[in-house]
Amino acid sequence: MGLLVVGSIALDTVATPFDSIDNALGGSAVYVSIAASYFSGPVYMVGVVGDDFSREHIALLESHHIDIEGLQIVPGAKTFRWSGRYHYDLNARDTLLTELNVFETFNPVIPEKYQKSKFLLLGNIDPVLQLRVLEQLDEPKFVVCDTMDFWIKGKKAELFEVLKRVHVLIINDSEARLLANEPNLIKAAKIIRAMGPQYLIIKKGEHGALLFSEDTIFSAPAYPLENIYDPTGAGDTFAGGFVGYVHKTQDVSIENLKRAVVFGSAMASFCVEKFSVNGIVDLSYLRVHDRFREFLKLSKFDDED
Amino acid sequence: MGLLVVGSIALDTVATPFDSIDNALGGSAVYVSIAASYFSGPVYMVGVVGDDFSREHIALLESHHIDIEGLQIVPGAKTFRWSGRYHYDLNARDTLLTELNVFETFNPVIPEKYQKSKFLLLGNIDPVLQLRVLEQLDEPKFVVCDTMDFWIKGKKAELFEVLKRVHVLIINDSEARLLANEPNLIKAAKIIRAMGPQYLIIKKGEHGALLFSEDTIFSAPAYPLENIYDPTGAGDTFAGGFVGYVHKTQDVSIENLKRAVVFGSAMASFCVEKFSVNGIVDLSYLRVHDRFREFLKLSKFDDED
Numbered sequence: 001m002g003l004l005v006v007g008s009i010a011l012d013t014v015a016t017p018f019d020s021i022d023n024a025l026g027g028s029a030v031y032v033s034i035a036a037s038y039f040s041g042p043v044y045m046v047g048v049v050g051d052d053f054s055r056e057h058i059a060l061l062e063s064h065h066i067d068i069e070g071l072q073i074v075p076g077a078k079t080f081r082w083s084g085r086y087h088y089d090l091n092a093r094d095t096l097l098t099e100l101n102v103f104e105t106f107n108p109v110i111p112e113k114y115q116k117s118k119f120l121l122l123g124n125i126d127p128v129l130q131l132r133v134l135e136q137l138d139e140p141k142f143v144v145c146d147t148m149d150f151w152i153k154g155k156k157a158e159l160f161e162v163l164k165r166v167h168v169l170i171i172n173d174s175e176a177r178l179l180a181n182e183p184n185l186i187k188a189a190k191i192i193r194a195m196g197p198q199y200l201i202i203k204k205g206e207h208g209a210l211l212f213s214e215d216t217i218f219s220a221p222a223y224p225l226e227n228i229y230d231p232t233g234a235g236d237t238f239a240g241g242f243v244g245y246v247h248k249t250q251d252v253s254i255e256n257l258k259r260a261v262v263f264g265s266a267m268a269s270f271c272v273e274k275f276s277v278n279g280i281v282d283l284s285y286l287r288v289h290d291r292f293r294e295f296l297k298l299s300k301f302d303d304e305d
Numbered sequence: 306m307g308l309l310v311v312g313s314i315a316l317d318t319v320a321t322p323f324d325s326i327d328n329a330l331g332g333s334a335v336y337v338s339i340a341a342s343y344f345s346g347p348v349y350m351v352g353v354v355g356d357d358f359s360r361e362h363i364a365l366l367e368s369h370h371i372d373i374e375g376l377q378i379v380p381g382a383k384t385f386r387w388s389g390r391y392h393y394d395l396n397a398r399d400t401l402l403t404e405l406n407v408f409e410t411f412n413p414v415i416p417e418k419y420q421k422s423k424f425l426l427l428g429n430i431d432p433v434l435q436l437r438v439l440e441q442l443d444e445p446k447f448v449v450c451d452t453m454d455f456w457i458k459g460k461k462a463e464l465f466e467v468l469k470r471v472h473v474l475i476i477n478d479s480e481a482r483l484l485a486n487e488p489n490l491i492k493a494a495k496i497i498r499a500m501g502p503q504y505l506i507i508k509k510g511e512h513g514a515l516l517f518s519e520d521t522i523f524s525a526p527a528y529p530l531e532n533i534y535d536p537t538g539a540g541d542t543f544a545g546g547f548v549g550y551v552h553k554t555q556d557v558s559i560e561n562l563k564r565a566v567v568f569g570s571a572m573a574s575f576c577v578e579k580f581s582v583n584g585i586v587d588l589s590y591l592r593v594h595d596r597f598r599e600f601l602k603l604s605k606f607d608d609e610d
Binding site for chain 1: 393394488489490491492509511512513515522523524525526527529530531532533560563564566567597598601603604605606607608609
């Protein structure tokens with residue numbers, strides 16, 4: 001049974017202090033699906049594009065064994081477009097343009113063969129759409145959800161409904177503080193877990209990530225990168241590596257979720273090393289695992305003899 | 306042979322969103338010495354106070370087996386005073402007052418019995434004074450140095466002279482970026498190590514600490530604290546725990562320095578849980594080691610079978 005991924009598909013125009021790129025393949029479903037594809041197939045991708053979405057992009061997805069039966073192509077319409085410009089230190093960005101286009105009327109339809117999926121990744125889209133996806137599934141056993149400040153502020157009630165039905169929420173530190181209305185991350189994590197998710201992952205960018213469960217906190221380091229070219233998609237790539245690893249191993253124990261957080265971090269470290277999806281399209285499981293081992297070396301210390 | 310600590314001794318007036326305290330025992334030499342005292346004795350403390358420095362403060366130092374032969378008490382003069390107010394999230398503070406008093410004319414004199422010390426902690430004071438300390442020592446084999454933005458900006462040439470002669474520099478992330486004039490911390494670490502220190506530790510507050518050597522990067526997590534009452538002295542306490550552990554074990558291997566970074570982090574986590582030095586005056590090595598083990602649990606993950 002495949003891993004079901006639902007999210008946005010976009011054409012991104014991005015400028016960083018180093019370079020810029022126009023109409024590059026992007027969107028949460030794309031980053032998640034490509035990242036997850038290194039762990040186990042097939043990935044079932046659900047999303048929407050216009051007929052301006054190029055054959056090359058579709059070929060790229062298919063070359064990663066991403067099943068696109070759930071990809072809606074709307075004739076005569078345009079794909080969702082996003083444009084942003086990163087600041088000097090890459091920690092902040094301005095959104096220059098958001099053209100919803102086909103995304104404005106998107107209604108995620110889950111093909112019959114996807115409906116028995118046990119593993120689901122709900123990419124960062126309107127919680128109303130996330131709920132519609134959940135309603136179409138038989139009985140998913142591991143639902144991972146991403147969201148952002150825009151939905152936390154604008155669709156709080158709907159987001160709360162989603163949170164009651166997900167097993168893992170993945171958000172960044174500022175989103176966690178906003179959602180919990182609490183500046184201390186450890187307290188915020190308790191508040192958010194009480195909203196529903198059994199597990200919470202808080203991404204902290206260059207400072208790594210935290211995984212919270214009922215009785216465990218796990219702190220994963222960040223990979224020490226000297227050159228970050230484009231942070232776009234890093235969070236989605238993290239989510240894809242995380243859920244891809246859990247789907248591959250079919251093991252939802254806390255010790256395995258820790259490894260999954262590190263695989264997510266490893267994938268994200270590849271993502272930011274190049275523009276757009278270029279950092280993650282030519283990988284292999286072996287290379288990803290080598291980087292996983294570098295995370296081990298980075299954080300390992302021993303007790304006294 | 307004792308561990309030699311040179312730094313400031315202060316009476317601090319501190320306000321946080323939770324509480325405030327007047328004329329509390331503080332200063333880099335005080336925090337470092339108390340923290341180090343849990344690892345091995347004796348600690349040789351060099352600093353200066355006025356005759357307003359209370360008997361109680363001296364008794365507290367002595368109760369931690371801190372040798373105060375190097376403590377200068379200037380009759381008719383006042384102890385260095387610092388006053389600060391922390392912001393709501395405790396990550397920033399305003400200095401309200403700095404009265405140098407006896408510190409203005411401080412000339413660190415190293416008593417003869419201290420001069421053969423092999424382990425030295427140069428607390429955050431004027432690099433000119435740090436150099437004067439180094440000149441009085443026979444042949445220290447492990448010199449750990451702290452500094453701050455004030456000296457990086459104002460006494461760069463003198464600081465560079467110090468850096469040529471230290472084995473470990475401990476600074477925070479913003480100081481590292483300032484000293485190296487480089488926003489990326491991994492690049493900044495290379496630049497700073499080329500200035501002299503074989504090892505560099507970059508403290509990142511609630512995000513843990515990084516240890517850099519020629520061929521190793523080690524990432525230590527931060528202890529997940531729900532309540533931080535007073536960050537004053539946390540950096541000095543980290544340094545005291547770090548150097549105290551290295552002095553106790555007499556082992557400067559990289560694997561042992563990793564453990565020392567975690568012991569420093571453990572000590573600092575106790576420091577911020579209470580006001581002034583209150584968080585670190587009633588500890589035991591056993592309690593510190595228990596917290597060290599919690600850091601192990603917090604960051605440990607295993608490779609696949």
